[in-house]
Amino acid sequence: MKFSMKPYRRYKESAKLWLYFFVRFTKHSNAFQKTEMGMLAGISTKFHIVEKGLAMPKVRYFFGAENILKLIDEMLEYDSLGFNKLNTQYVSAVIVLSRYKDLHLDRPLPDDGKIKGLFEKIDSFLVRNTALLTGNDGVGGGSKQVFLKEYTEQSRGDFAAICHARSTIRNFIDKEVDSEVVKRAVKLAQRCPSTCNRQTPRIYHIKDKQLIDKALTIHNGTRGFNENISCLLVVCGDLRATQGIKDLNQVYVDSGIFAMNLLYSLQYNGLGACILHWAVSTKVDKKLRKLLSIKDAHNVSCMIGVGYMPDEFNVAYSERLSVDDILTTR
Numbered sequence: 001m002k003f004s005m006k007p008y009r010r011y012k013e014s015a016k017l018w019l020y021f022f023v024r025f026t027k028h029s030n031a032f033q034k035t036e037m038g039m040l041a042g043i044s045t046k047f048h049i050v051e052k053g054l055a056m057p058k059v060r061y062f063f064g065a066e067n068i069l070k071l072i073d074e075m076l077e078y079d080s081l082g083f084n085k086l087n088t089q090y091v092s093a094v095i096v097l098s099r100y101k102d103l104h105l106d107r108p109l110p111d112d113g114k115i116k117g118l119f120e121k122i123d124s125f126l127v128r129n130t131a132l133l134t135g136n137d138g139v140g141g142g143s144k145q146v147f148l149k150e151y152t153e154q155s156r157g158d159f160a161a162i163c164h165a166r167s168t169i170r171n172f173i174d175k176e177v178d179s180e181v182v183k184r185a186v187k188l189a190q191r192c193p194s195t196c197n198r199q200t201p202r203i204y205h206i207k208d209k210q211l212i213d214k215a216l217t218i219h220n221g222t223r224g225f226n227e228n229i230s231c232l233l234v235v236c237g238d239l240r241a242t243q244g245i246k247d248l249n250q251v252y253v254d255s256g257i258f259a260m261n262l263l264y265s266l267q268y269n270g271l272g273a274c275i276l277h278w279a280v281s282t283k284v285d286k287k288l289r290k291l292l293s294i295k296d297a298h299n300v301s302c303m304i305g306v307g308y309m310p311d312e313f314n315v316a317y318s319e320r321l322s323v324d325d326i327l328t329t330r
């Protein structure tokens with residue numbers, strides 16, 4: 001048999017690509033150092049939890065004290081490091097804290113030192129940042145009310161209307177999602193582009209409520225709104241369709257593009273959807289695979305909780321960065 005170095009070269013090249021990514025990741029990721037952008041991402045994560053709480057089907061008063069205390073500490077630290085506070089994320093966070101305070105205006109504080117401390121901290125933080133609350137140049141935050149009739153009309157309007165209407169929905173009614181509608185939405189989503197039209201995305205449609213609940217418990221990111229998620233879609237990418245080792249991340253890109261198209265297709269078909277991250281440990285990944293009998297070659301990218309929406313509900317405001325912050329023209 002003729003000896004060939006080819007497979008060894010592939011292992012070497014593959015390791016080089018992983019290492020290349022690893023070095024860039026550790027150099028730039030917020031996991032390893034404090035930068036302005038990294039801190040803003042941490043602040044966003046925390047105030048978004050508050051926004052979600054404000055938009056829950058049943059708002060729980062005095063929710064998330066621990067998270068808010070950490071959020072304020074991080075915002076103060078950000079300030080003390082001299083980073084720029086005049087950006088949509090920081091301003092939005094201040095607005096969200098003020099909305100949280102407004103929610104409790106007519107409520108007597110419980111006899112709980114931690115909650116009292118929390119509100120004192122919010123008050124002094126807001127006083128310190130009054131200027132950002134008043135002169136915020138149209139930046140928003142908190143939650144906003146949505147009317148189903150309007151939402152449905154806009155979701156079938158022109159593309160700009162669809163984009164502006166779409167929100168992550170975390171408020172569902174107790175109504176089973178029709179499998180035919182899901183199929184229609186998945187079929188429409190298949191119109192998205194994919195690398196060389198390889199069409200690597202594979203979707204697992206979970207209807208069994210017990211399985212859904214178990215999967216959401218494993219995910220652990222839908223507390224407060226998982227009760228009526230009656231359909232769960234798991235978006236995977238088939239690793240067997242990747243070609244060379246340079247396809248390392250392509251399967252995620254294709255799945256991500258598919259997931260976005262699927263969100264719009266669900267919206268077009270009258271369904272509300274909440275995309276759910278799959279940033280988990282190998283142990284958790286294996287747990288989900290076992291529970292849902294996901295094929296080994298199918299790489300989980302994200303999940304989508306789906307359901308029908310009530311006539312009127314709230315969604316998180318989720319302010320966007322200015323286009324000039326993200327668009328570079330050379």
Ligand SMILES: Cc1cc2nc3c(=O)[nH]c(=O)nc-3n(C[C@H](O)[C@H](O)[C@H](O)COP(=O)(O)O)c2cc1C
Binds near residue numbers: 167170274302315
């Ligand atoms: C990949 C991905 C993962 C997400 N994971 C979660 C999640 O686990 N739980 C959740 O409530 N929302 C999740 N979201 C929804 C985001 O919070 C939401 O898209 C963002 O705040 C913007 O709000 P909008 O979708 O209403 O415009 C996720 C979004 C993406 C794109």
